[in-house]
Amino acid sequence: xxxxxxxxxxxxxxxxxxxxxxxxxxxxxxxxxxxxxxxxxxxxxxxxxxxxxxxxxxxxxxxxxxxxxxxxxxxxxxxxxxxxxxxxxxxxxxxxxxxxxxxxxxxxxxxxxxxxxxxxxxxxxxxxxxxxxxxxxxxxxxxxxxxxxxxxxxxxxxxxxxxxxxxxxxxxxxxxxxxxxxxxxxxxxxxxxxxxxxxxxxxx
Numbered sequence: 001x002x003x004x005x006x007x008x009x010x011x012x013x014x015x016x017x018x019x020x021x022x023x024x025x026x027x028x029x030x031x032x033x034x035x036x037x038x039x040x041x042x043x044x045x046x047x048x049x050x051x052x053x054x055x056x057x058x059x060x061x062x063x064x065x066x067x068x069x070x071x072x073x074x075x076x077x078x079x080x081x082x083x084x085x086x087x088x089x090x091x092x093x094x095x096x097x098x099x100x101x102x103x104x105x106x107x108x109x110x111x112x113x114x115x116x117x118x119x120x121x122x123x124x125x126x127x128x129x130x131x132x133x134x135x136x137x138x139x140x141x142x143x144x145x146x147x148x149x150x151x152x153x154x155x156x157x158x159x160x161x162x163x164x165x166x167x168x169x170x171x172x173x174x175x176x177x178x179x180x181x182x183x184x185x186x187x188x189x190x191x192x193x194x195x196x197x198x199x200x201x202x203x204x
Contacts, residue, residue, distance in 0.1 A: 028079040028080050028190075029080075029183070029186050030183045030184065030185070030186030030187025030188070030189070030190055031079055031183065031187055032075065032076055032079050032080070032183070033179050033180070033182055033183025033186060034179075034180050034183035034184060034187065035075060035079075035183075036072050036075070036179060036183075037175070037176045037179035037180035037183060038176070038180075039068055039071055039072055040068065040072070040172075040175055040176070040179065041172040041173070041175060041176035042068075042172075043064060043065060043068040043172075044168045044169075044171045044172035044175060045168070045169065045172045046064055047061060047064065047065075047168045048166070048167075048168035048169045048172065050064070051168065052165075056114075058110070058111070058114050061110065065107075069103070094137075094141055095138070095141070098134050098137045098138060099134060101134075102130055102131070102133075102134045105130050106123075106127060106130060109123050109126045109127065109130070110123055122164065123167070124160050124164070124167025124168055124170065124171045125157045125158075125160035125161050125164070125167065126157070127171060128153045128154070128156045128157035128160055128171070129153075129154065129157045131150075131153040131175075132150045132151070132152075132153040132154040132157065133150070134150075135147070135149045135150035135153065136150040138150075149178060149182075152178075153174075153178075156170075156174060
């Protein structure tokens with residue numbers, strides 16, 4: 001491959017990545033994220049309330065998060081109905097894989113916390129590490145701004161170790177701010193993209 005061919009290949013990659021970002025904005029992910037910011041924050045706040053009440057059995061927490069996740073997943077399909085994106089086969093599958101893995105990791109951490117019988121709740125700090133990992137992978141797909149969010153959650157995970165009894169309250173506030181802010185940015189990008197949308201050749 002000569003230099004000109006290499007430059008053409010890099011330009012094609014750049015256009016695919018740019019289109020992937022645009023396609024994510026064209027879908028309803030902004031509205032979905034803003035809605036889920038409320039439901040997830042409510043879930044973390046309720047988790048903190050259950051913990052403060054002295055509930056140490058997994059039943060109530062499992063029911064709570066099954067309800068939250070069922071609502072979140074159903075609203076994704078409802079709000080994305082009729083939405084299309086050319087890069088969906090790659091970008092959207094990767095996003096689903098990232099956050100499905102994250103939810104599985106959160107569930108496993110909660111189970112380990114319970115099986116070890118720990119009095120000090122370490123799950124919020126570990127949750128921040130999992131958030132940082134997920135956003136780092138998002139950064140590779142969606143742009144470098146997500147690496148900043150990943151670094152933020154990595155630092156917060158250390159702060160959480162000093163406030164273990166208030167971890168879920170802090171997590172509720174932080175996750176609401178990040179998810180609602182990210183959703184608002186995606187929604188604004190979608191509105192701008194739709195306002196300026198013109199027929200164009202697609203790469204995928």
